[in-house]
Amino acid sequence: MTDSIKMPGEERREMILQTLRESEKPLTGKDLGDMANVSRQVIVGDVNLLKAVNEPIIATSQGYLYVHPLKGPAKIAKTLVCKHTPEQTEEELNILVDHGLTVKDVKVEHPVYGDLSASIMVSNRREVKAFMHQVLEAKAVYLANLSEEGIHLHTVTADTYEQINEAENALRKAGILIE
Structure with missing residues (x-):
């Protein structure tokens, strides 16, 4: 987190969603916080708000993942x-x-x-x-x-x-x- 201006909540949550959707690997709360210039704790709260509106985000030991609908043959x-x-x-x-x-x-x-x-x-x-x-x-x-x-x-x-x-x-x- 730097001294630059913090991203507003709605914009930040949209950035979190877009970033997780495009990521092929889990992203930590710290990584997402650095992108939005907020603390990891703010990201945790944002992710909980996104989960509350049924966004398919899971917390893993490596970070947050967006669960995409299955593509290709089913597992x-x-x-x-x-x-x-x-x-x-x-x-x-x-x-x-x-x-x-x-x-x-x-x-x-x-x-x-x-x-x-x-x-x-x-x-x-x-x-x-x-x-x-x-x-x-x-x-x-x-x-x-x-x-x-x-x-x-x-x-x-x-x-x-x-x-x-x-x-x-x-x-x-x-x-x-x-x-």
Whole structure:
């Protein structure tokens, strides 16, 4: 954020939408704030206002993404039930992305709050490594640690059922998949 004039709210939200629609990668609140000459917190508020009017924006560990309507062949989605130690998190995610899957999210059932979910959106080892680095840097607790016995669900997508089956076999072999 510089000393120049701040962009007005409506104009700023339109800029956020346009920028996210055109971006091929997630953009952080800081990046968007720098573009509009406002703080990250102002961007967080703007994104919440945009979500409130049903703009398809999601917050991922890498930043904000605009969810475009599907183009081309539809992806196959499946929910996998997993359990592992925190130390196996990177192994689990790498198994999934190594088989061509995208890990969209993680969900747990919390004994007090009920269903909790968080976006992950990783599809290759570089993104897994960045996700793991963010967790470490933030000293964050994995959502699985908040559930009974560490059981958690991942929504994954793939181009073929074969990719999902092969990933499930690899998770099974690693003792991570619950059936």
